[in-house]
Amino acid sequence: MESQIELIYEDIKGKHNVKLVQFVDDLDATNVETVSEKICNLLNEGYINIVADFKKLRYVNSTGLGTLLHFSKTAKEKNGSFKIANINENVYEIIEIIGATSLLEIYDELEEAIKALD
Amino acid sequence: MEVNIIQIPDKPHAIILKFSGEMDSDQIGMINDTFSQINSNINYVIVSVKSVQMISSSVIGELMGYRKQMIERGGDLVIAGIDFSIRTKLNLIGLTKIFRIFSDPRSALNAYRWEIERHAEKIHVSFPSHLKIVPPVRQLISRIAKQKGYGNRDSFRLETIVDEICNNAVEHGMSGNELSIELNMEIDPEKVELDVTNTSDPEKMASLKALLKPKNDNEIKLDERRGRGLALIKMLTDELSVDCSGTGTSVHIKKVREE
Amino acid sequence: MDIIFPYKVSVRFPGDLEYIPPIRKFVSELLQVSSFSPKFAYRSEIIVDEICNNAVNYGCKTSNAEVELICEIFEDRIEFTINDQGSTKENLDQLMSVIKQPIDPDKDVQHGLGLEIVRMLSENVDVVIDEKNLTSVHIVRKREDIELK
Numbered sequence: 001m002e003s004q005i006e007l008i009y010e011d012i013k014g015k016h017n018v019k020l021v022q023f024v025d026d027l028d029a030t031n032v033e034t035v036s037e038k039i040c041n042l043l044n045e046g047y048i049n050i051v052a053d054f055k056k057l058r059y060v061n062s063t064g065l066g067t068l069l070h071f072s073k074t075a076k077e078k079n080g081s082f083k084i085a086n087i088n089e090n091v092y093e094i095i096e097i098i099g100a101t102s103l104l105e106i107y108d109e110l111e112e113a114i115k116a117l118d
Numbered sequence: 119m120e121v122n123i124i125q126i127p128d129k130p131h132a133i134i135l136k137f138s139g140e141m142d143s144d145q146i147g148m149i150n151d152t153f154s155q156i157n158s159n160i161n162y163v164i165v166s167v168k169s170v171q172m173i174s175s176s177v178i179g180e181l182m183g184y185r186k187q188m189i190e191r192g193g194d195l196v197i198a199g200i201d202f203s204i205r206t207k208l209n210l211i212g213l214t215k216i217f218r219i220f221s222d223p224r225s226a227l228n229a230y231r232w233e234i235e236r237h238a239e240k241i242h243v244s245f246p247s248h249l250k251i252v253p254p255v256r257q258l259i260s261r262i263a264k265q266k267g268y269g270n271r272d273s274f275r276l277e278t279i280v281d282e283i284c285n286n287a288v289e290h291g292m293s294g295n296e297l298s299i300e301l302n303m304e305i306d307p308e309k310v311e312l313d314v315t316n317t318s319d320p321e322k323m324a325s326l327k328a329l330l331k332p333k334n335d336n337e338i339k340l341d342e343r344r345g346r347g348l349a350l351i352k353m354l355t356d357e358l359s360v361d362c363s364g365t366g367t368s369v370h371i372k373k374v375r376e377e
Numbered sequence: 378m379d380i381i382f383p384y385k386v387s388v389r390f391p392g393d394l395e396y397i398p399p400i401r402k403f404v405s406e407l408l409q410v411s412s413f414s415p416k417f418a419y420r421s422e423i424i425v426d427e428i429c430n431n432a433v434n435y436g437c438k439t440s441n442a443e444v445e446l447i448c449e450i451f452e453d454r455i456e457f458t459i460n461d462q463g464s465t466k467e468n469l470d471q472l473m474s475v476i477k478q479p480i481d482p483d484k485d486v487q488h489g490l491g492l493e494i495v496r497m498l499s500e501n502v503d504v505v506i507d508e509k510n511l512t513s514v515h516i517v518r519k520r521e522d523i524e525l526k
């Protein structure tokens with residue numbers, strides 16, 4: 001069984017190939033498979049631009065980070081993007097430690113991330 | 119394409135097939151040869167694809183057939199280690215909807231031990247006798263139960279049981295960082311057994327033994343300061359035994375899964 | 378009654394990733410009841426997660442192998458020791474190569490990010506592999522602020 005994580009989806013008005021995905025709880029080695037499955041499904045359904053709202057994401061470990069890097073890479077390969085907003089300072093620190101802040105598209109606010117889609 | 123058949127030392131009914139390269143329709147013959155080498159007593163096959171760059175839909179069809187065979191034998195065929203670079207394509211052709219996917223063969227094997235062998239797993243926690251440490255310990259046990267698939271109700275009851283037993287251990291035991299409380303948990307898909315042992319405080323033994331004297335549950339008055347905890351544990355568990363004959367006290371409980 | 382330092386807590390668990398989330402949260406909660414800050418507890422949670430993941434992935438050769446995590450909590454620091462029950466030569470070579478080289482998160486590196494995070498969050502990381510291929514990792518993380526109540 002997995003550590004608890006929930007993904008909540010929302011469409012963004014006026015943007016047809018974009019999905020807003022809220023991550024809730026912890027992203028770690030026990031649930032990366034499930035999360036990968038769900039994000040892959042979105043990409044396959046044509047939602048090549050994903051805006052990830054991390055406001056309620058409490059925790060990410062290195063396995064989770066590796067998966068986020070994969071999402072970013074795969075979305076780019078499809079001419080899309082994987083943008084992240086509202087990261088808490090604890091999670092941001094870990095991303096910073098491994099030097100991945102320049103590899104992920106990170107925004108302070110959700111509105112900024114959505115605006116950057118244009 | 120290459121394939122290694124990996125026997126698992128203490129698991130005569132499970133096997134790992136480690137593939138590498140490209141699994142396309144040209145390799146179906148080789149895949150069939152591999153499966154023909156597997157003993158008929160094998161009912162759990164872990165197909166490891168970490169080093170695989172592509173899997174065609176015809177190969178998936180073959181694997182589905184072998185999965186059906188394993189299910190008929192009371193087992194399963196699962197996939198382990200799909201690289202993210204091929205995952206989107208595999209999702210498109212439905213692989214992840216048909217098979218159970220694990221991040222690696224070890225996780226697949228752990229699932230086999232738990233679900234098919236119904237193997238019990240043991241956890242041991244050692245901690246100092248202090249009330250403040252009890253909440254993290256009870257949460258640990260509750261979360262482990264939830265992680266192993268026990269429902270909220272069962273997990274909550276386990277948390278209560280651990281809380282009461284550990285509080286008693288702290289209250290009636292010797293305090294001091296050198297003397298620890300030992301908690302052993304044995305969990306399987308059907309039940310949980312807990313053993314909590316501590317070093318007793320000789321000055322508190324009399325009151326502890328008084329608590330343990332058999333009495334009817336309806337004799338426990340709610341305004342009694344002590345005894346409610348043990349009464350609660352008795353009501354929540356299927357088995358309870360307490361041994362304080364030596365220098366330590368050992369509490370054993372068994373709780374059968376309800377949900 | 379306040380907790381007296383130092384004290385020791387140990388957890389022995391099966392070599393299965395599923396046990397790691399409850400155990401890392403347990404360590405975080407232990408630290409918070411011991412008056413360490415939430416931030417310190419979070420960083421320690423990350424350390425525990427990464428070292429336990431490595432112990433399970435690299436240090437559990439047999440299917441019934443166990444991992445032991447020992448936490449020694451001092452007033453000004455926490456020390457973790459994690460012991461596994463032995464690895465294969467292949468896994469150990471992989472682990473040692475990860476320890477020795479700096480990681481590049483841009484490459485498709487399946488392993489290495491975790492240890493890099495642990496290195497950055499700790500004052501000291503010692504890895505000892507004995508003749509039986511049993512690995513012991515010892516980590517020291519010092520408290521950044523004194524918040525004793």
